[in-house]
Amino acid sequence: MDAIKEFAQMINSADKITVLTGAGMSTESGIPDFRSENGIYAQEGNVEHYISEYYFETHPVDFWHKFKRIFSLKLMGNFAPNQGHLFLKHLEDMGKKVTILTQNIDGLHKKAGSSRVIELHGTLQTATCPKCQTKYDLAFVNSHDVPRCEQETCNEILKPDVVLFGGMVHRFEEALEAAYDSDLLIAMGTSLEVTPVNQIPFYVSTESPRAHKVIINKTPTRMDYLFDIVIHAGIGETVAKVQQYIADAR
Structure with a gap:
């Protein structure tokens, strides 16, 4: 089956969705990431x-x-949410319980209107x-x-x-609990290189094997093997296709 279509079916069948987002989530808003050649x-x-x-x-x-x-x-303050951020708000509007665990500090998930956002690395907004x-x-x-x-x-x-280097990640136990309790874990725009956040997919794989797991990232990560579906593409183009499949299925 087409990976995008299968992903859309996973979303439609899930009640609780946990989304782990990294710097690649916000690059389409014009915010540079950390680790790319232009980061x-x-x-x-x-x-x-x-x-x-x-x-x-x-x-x-x-x-x-x-x-x-x-x-x-x-x-x-001038950066705006992109198609990826708005897609997650759309899932919430569909009636899904969406919890976002973000490594980003730009505040764009909240700007997009998502109501359950755990900012693991804090925020630049205050x-x-x-x-x-x-x-x-x-x-x-x-x-x-x-x-x-x-x-x-x-x-x-x-x-x-x-969270400055040497500081403690915020609300990590709460993040683990949300991930463990989810039907679907989606990792978006993260290289999964930063600890302890990169342990969340591993934790879900071992402690909650019933949950489906999907990663969308432009480049491979060393944790791709943990996911049921791996999509190496831009977030905007991917979620546009997924959203179309979801609309067609309703």
């Missing part, structure tokens, strides 16, 4: 050093200069005062060279609400 690692040196917990604690002013440049923070925990939005962060808390007793340099 952030290729454009910047020592990325893991400059956007680490250690560098924020020891050089917070220069941290913000590097952080804003690396993530093109001035542009981040920053928090380490002292008083006051939260500030992206517009505030972008309006200051080095954003500081405006509470009268603080003036602390804000910390971005992303």
Whole structure:
């Protein structure tokens, strides 16, 4: 059977769908990924050093200069959800319980309207005062060279609400539980290279073998063997075909 058609049938028969998304999910919105030849690692040196917990604690002013440049923070508010993000919202509108586990920090799943999003690596859309925990939005962060808390007793340099290198992934146990409880696990635009998130498909394969598993990624990953269906293609073109099959079947 055609892989796209089989994938559409899996979606139609599933009640609970968990989706694991990586940087490739957002490249069609114009946001660069980390590991491709044109990605952030290729454009910047020592990325893991400059956007680490250690560098924020020891050089917070220069941290913000590097952080804003690396993530093109001035542009981040202008990026819009693409066909892949909107497809996942469409599945939710169909009545599926869709839980998105995203490694992305761009906030585009929430912008697309998805209601159950676990941002495993945090978000670029906000920053928090380490002292008083006051939260500030992206517009505030972008309006200051080095954003500081405006509470009268603080003036602390804000910390971005992303998981820096050396930090702990957010809500990982909750993510594992959602994946374990799903009928269908879809990995989209992820190289499955970053731990511990890349262990989720392995966990589902061993602990919940009844669940179907599909991966959509432009290039092969070393975990492709864990999936029932492997699609090496762009996300937008793939979901457009899947959506047509779903529409034809209804």
